[in-house]
Amino acid sequence: MKHKVTVTLNGRQREDEVEPRLLLVHYIRDVAGLTGTHVGCDTSQCGACTVHLDGRAIKSCTMFAVQADGREVRTIEDMAAANGTLHPIQQAFWDEHGLQCGYCTPGFIMAAAYLLEQNPTPTEDEIRKGLEGNLCRCTGYVNIVKAVQAASRTMSGAAQAADPSAATVAGE
Amino acid sequence: MAITTMVGARIHRREDPRLVRGHGRYADDFLRPHTAYMAVVRSPHAHARVRSIDVAEAARAPGVVAVLLAADFKKVLSGTMPVAPAFVPEKKQAPDRFPIADGEVCFQGEPVAVVIGESRYQAADAADLVQVDWEPLPVVMDILQAIEPSSPTAHAGATDNIGWDLTFSPDAEAAFAEADVVVKERILQQRLAPTPMEPRGVLAEWHDADQAMTVWMSSQNPHFIRLFIGGAMGIPENRFRVVSPDVGGGFGSKISPYPEDYLVPAASRLLGRPVKWIETRTENLQNATHGRGQVFDVEIAGNRDGKLLGLKITQYLDLGAYVGTFGAFQACACLLPGAYVWKQVASRTIGVLTNKVPTDPYRGAGRPEATHLVERMVDLFAQEIGRDPADVRRTNFITEFPHSSPFGLVYDSGNYHGSLTKALEIAGYESFRREQEEARQRGRYLGVGISTWIEICGFGPSAGTAPATGGLALTESAHVRVFPTGSVNVFVGTHSHGQGHDTTFAQIVADELGVPYDSVEIRHGDTAEGPAFGYGTYGSRSLAVGGMAVLKASHKVRDKATKIAAHLFEAAEEDVAFDQGHFYVKGSPENRKAFGEVAFAAYGAGLPESIELGLEAVAYFDPPNFVWPFGAHVCMVEVDPETGGVRLLKYVAVDDCGNVINPMIVEGQIHGGVVQGIAQALFEEVVYADDGTLRTGTLLDYSVPTASEIPTMTLDRTVTPSPTNELGVKGIGEAGTIAASGAVINAICDALAPFGIKHVDMPASPDRLWKQIQEAKA
Numbered sequence: 001m002k003h004k005v006t007v008t009l010n011g012r013q014r015e016d017e018v019e020p021r022l023l024l025v026h027y028i029r030d031v032a033g034l035t036g037t038h039v040g041c042d043t044s045q046c047g048a049c050t051v052h053l054d055g056r057a058i059k060s061c062t063m064f065a066v067q068a069d070g071r072e073v074r075t076i077e078d079m080a081a082a083n084g085t086l087h088p089i090q091q092a093f094w095d096e097h098g099l100q101c102g103y104c105t106p107g108f109i110m111a112a113a114y115l116l117e118q119n120p121t122p123t124e125d126e127i128r129k130g131l132e133g134n135l136c137r138c139t140g141y142v143n144i145v146k147a148v149q150a151a152s153r154t155m156s157g158a159a160q161a162a163d164p165s166a167a168t169v170a171g172e
Numbered sequence: 173m174a175i176t177t178m179v180g181a182r183i184h185r186r187e188d189p190r191l192v193r194g195h196g197r198y199a200d201d202f203l204r205p206h207t208a209y210m211a212v213v214r215s216p217h218a219h220a221r222v223r224s225i226d227v228a229e230a231a232r233a234p235g236v237v238a239v240l241l242a243a244d245f246k247k248v249l250s251g252t253m254p255v256a257p258a259f260v261p262e263k264k265q266a267p268d269r270f271p272i273a274d275g276e277v278c279f280q281g282e283p284v285a286v287v288i289g290e291s292r293y294q295a296a297d298a299a300d301l302v303q304v305d306w307e308p309l310p311v312v313m314d315i316l317q318a319i320e321p322s323s324p325t326a327h328a329g330a331t332d333n334i335g336w337d338l339t340f341s342p343d344a345e346a347a348f349a350e351a352d353v354v355v356k357e358r359i360l361q362q363r364l365a366p367t368p369m370e371p372r373g374v375l376a377e378w379h380d381a382d383q384a385m386t387v388w389m390s391s392q393n394p395h396f397i398r399l400f401i402g403g404a405m406g407i408p409e410n411r412f413r414v415v416s417p418d419v420g421g422g423f424g425s426k427i428s429p430y431p432e433d434y435l436v437p438a439a440s441r442l443l444g445r446p447v448k449w450i451e452t453r454t455e456n457l458q459n460a461t462h463g464r465g466q467v468f469d470v471e472i473a474g475n476r477d478g479k480l481l482g483l484k485i486t487q488y489l490d491l492g493a494y495v496g497t498f499g500a501f502q503a504c505a506c507l508l509p510g511a512y513v514w515k516q517v518a519s520r521t522i523g524v525l526t527n528k529v530p531t532d533p534y535r536g537a538g539r540p541e542a543t544h545l546v547e548r549m550v551d552l553f554a555q556e557i558g559r560d561p562a563d564v565r566r567t568n569f570i571t572e573f574p575h576s577s578p579f580g581l582v583y584d585s586g587n588y589h590g591s592l593t594k595a596l597e598i599a600g601y602e603s604f605r606r607e608q609e610e611a612r613q614r615g616r617y618l619g620v621g622i623s624t625w626i627e628i629c630g631f632g633p634s635a636g637t638a639p640a641t642g643g644l645a646l647t648e649s650a651h652v653r654v655f656p657t658g659s660v661n662v663f664v665g666t667h668s669h670g671q672g673h674d675t676t677f678a679q680i681v682a683d684e685l686g687v688p689y690d691s692v693e694i695r696h697g698d699t700a701e702g703p704a705f706g707y708g709t710y711g712s713r714s715l716a717v718g719g720m721a722v723l724k725a726s727h728k729v730r731d732k733a734t735k736i737a738a739h740l741f742e743a744a745e746e747d748v749a750f751d752q753g754h755f756y757v758k759g760s761p762e763n764r765k766a767f768g769e770v771a772f773a774a775y776g777a778g779l780p781e782s783i784e785l786g787l788e789a790v791a792y793f794d795p796p797n798f799v800w801p802f803g804a805h806v807c808m809v810e811v812d813p814e815t816g817g818v819r820l821l822k823y824v825a826v827d828d829c830g831n832v833i834n835p836m837i838v839e840g841q842i843h844g845g846v847v848q849g850i851a852q853a854l855f856e857e858v859v860y861a862d863d864g865t866l867r868t869g870t871l872l873d874y875s876v877p878t879a880s881e882i883p884t885m886t887l888d889r890t891v892t893p894s895p896t897n898e899l900g901v902k903g904i905g906e907a908g909t910i911a912a913s914g915a916v917i918n919a920i921c922d923a924l925a926p927f928g929i930k931h932v933d934m935p936a937s938p939d940r941l942w943k944q945i946q947e948a949k950a
Contacts, residue, residue: 029200101370101669103368141882
C-alpha cells in the first residue's frame, strides 16, 4: 500500500505516492532523480547519504521517505546559488583539494554545513570530531579538514562584514 | 604571476566543480528505460554442496521477472573467469571458476542464483525466498593449517590446497654463513578490505537489433572488462561497450572482473531488457577481493658493524577460494631487497587456497608487504647489534644507479640518503631520542619508527608484463585530436577514479601543444572512444606510462603541425620554430602563426600531397623499464601501557616520485595512501570465524578510520627524475600505503622496547598491545 507524502525538496514542494518502506535516500535518488546524494554503507556509518532535514544533518539511508512527510529536505544540489556560484564550503573543498573520487564529498559538504552552522569557528579537533559520522577513503581527511577551516574563515569573514557592529570594530 | 608552464603548477582540479555540486556520474546514477534489478542469492556457508535449489516461491513473488541459475547462464556465458599466469610458472592449481556456482560453493557469499525484479526492493525480497538445500562441507580457513597434508581441501576432490609454490632465488647460504648475526621473525599481514566508498555496480543493456552490449559500471579497467566479458559472451569488442566515467574509489578492488560483471550483461541478454545490480556494503566486504592475507617467515643476516648480508623469506599467501585474476601480483619477491645492498636474497612464495573470498591487488599489492617486512627486519637487526636504525639504513643504502637487484631488476634512479636525511631533520629525530629517554624515566613510552620505502611501478614494460598477463602487455595508449578551431580532445586508456588525470594530463598537453589549458579536454572510461585498447589504472602506472602516451601522441600532433606550418610559411621544416603555442620561421619570430591557425589549415584546401589532412594522432607507450619511486617516512607515537592505546604524535613523509606535474594532486595521493597504511597498522582487519562466517561484514565491524583517528602529517619531497621516461616521472598513488605500516609498527616496537617486546603484528590494536605488554611483564 502506498502512502502520499508531501516534501519540500530543495525549496520546492512535491507530492508523491511511496511505499512505506522506501528509504529517504532512495526517494531522493530514484523518485526525485537527485543523484548527488550517495549510498555507501546501508548501516549509517559512512555518511555519503547526508542531507539536511528541517535544517539538521541526517543520514537519509536511515530514514523512511514517509518520515519526511511535511518536512523540508535539502540536498547537495541546492547548495550552490541559483546563478551557479558555489557555496563557500563547496568552493573550499575545490580550493583545498578536499576531494579525490568525489563519492563521499556531497555527504561531507552537507555535514560540514551543519557543523559550521552550529559552530562557525571550530578548532581542528572540533572539525575532526564533528565529521566523525562521515568516511572518506581517498584524502586521509587532511584536506577535508583544511577545506572546512577555509570555509569557516570565508563564512565567518562574510558574516562579520555583513554585521555593522563588527565592521565598526574592524574600522577602529 | 602569469603561469607560462602548466607542468609543475598547483592547478586546481577541473573534475571538482561538478563533483562538489553532486553532479558526478557513478554507476547507480545511470538510468535506462524499462530497467529490471538484480539481487544475488549467496551462499551462507564457506564450503557446501548444493543439493537442490527451489525457486518456485521466489518466482511467484510480486514483481519478479526471472530467477536464474547457473544452467541458465551457461546458455550465454562460456569458459571460466580469467587467472593471469603472472610470474608464477609453477602454478600447481587454479580452480576453475564460473561466475555463478554450479553444485559447490567455496566461500561465504559465492552466488548460486539471481533474482531479477521490477524494482530493487522486490528483487531483494524475492531473493530471500529462494530455497537452497545445502550440504555443508569441511572448511579450511587458516593458511598454515591448509598446507598440512591432513587438512581438508577448499575444493572437494582436490588433492591439496597449494595454488602455487615458487622459489625465486634459492640460495642465500653463503651470505648467512659469513654473518655475525642472524635474526628470525614471523611477520603477519592481515587480510584487508579495500573498501572504496562507492560499492561496485553494473548496469547492462543488450541491444538486440544491433546484437550489441553496453555496460555502465564502476571499474578501474574498462578495456580489460570488455575483453573478458565480451569474450565469455561471444560478443566481439566492436559491439561491446563498457562505460565507467566516475568511479568512487577503487584501490585495486575494481581491476579484475567479478561474477556480477558477467551475470548482469548475461541477464540482460537473456531477458532482453536492461538489468542493474548495485552492491550493498555487506556484499562489498564479503565479495569484493581482499588484499594482503599473508604470513612471512623471515631471516636476516648481517655483521655487527651494521652491514647487511642476506635475507631469506618464505611467503604463505592466502589466495582464498580461487586464484584472483591478478592475485599473483601479491607474490612480492621482486621488492624484498628494498633500498639496501645485499649479498644474497632468497625467496619462496606459496599460494594457499582457503574457503574465503579471493585476494587480489589492494593499494600497493605486494609492495606494502615487502616493504613492511624488510623495514621491520632491518629494525630487528639494528636492535640486535645495538645500533640506531637510521644508521643501519645509511650503512646499507644503495647509492649507485642504475642498480641491479638480486632479482635482476634495474632500479632506475634514487637518492635514499637525501630523503632520509630530510625526513629525520623535519621530524626532529635527534631531539625526539632525548625526549624519549626522559619520558622513559617518567614511565611514558614514546617511540619513533622509520620506513625507507622503495617501489617498483609503472607497469609495462611489455617484455616484463605480457608473460604475466596472458599475452597483453601493460603498455598505454592515448589519442590526441585537434579540432579545426584548435580545441583538443585527448582520449586515454588509463582510468581516473580520484587521481585527477583530467587535470594532470591536460597540463602536459597544454604545455606540449602550447594551447590554453582550458582548450584541452581529457576523456577516459568509455571503450567506444579513443584508441583500440587501454590498460586501466592500477599499480601507480598512469602518469609514467599513460602520461607518456599522452606526451607521445602530442609530439606526433606537434610534428605534423610543424610540417603544415612549414608549408604555410613556404619554409623548410627544420627552419620552423615552435614556442609557447606559436610557429615562426627561425629569425623572424614577429611573423608567427598560432597553433589554432595551423589546426584550421590542417582541415583546409591546398595542403601538398605529402601532407595528409587532419590533425590527430594515436600513440602507444611501452616503457623501457619500470620506475622506482622512494622516500622516507618517520612516525612518532606514544603507547599507553595501561590500555595498549597508541597515540600518533607526528607523521613525516618525504617522498620522491621524480618530476611532479601537479604538486597538489601528488600530496593528496600521499595523504590518502599514508592513512590507508596507518589504518592497516592500527585498525583494519577482515575477520572470519572458524566456520568461515565473515565477522566484519559492515562498516560497524570493519574499522575504516574517521577524521578523528588520524593525525595531520607533514610532507616534503626530493626530486630525482626518472631516466626511464621523457617526463622524468615515477608513480605516487600507492607510495603512502607502501611506506606507512612499517613506520607506524617500527615506532610502536621502539616504544615497547623497554618491555623486551621486539615485534608487534597488525593491527596493533589496544587489546593486542595490552596482552603483549602483560605477557612481557609476566
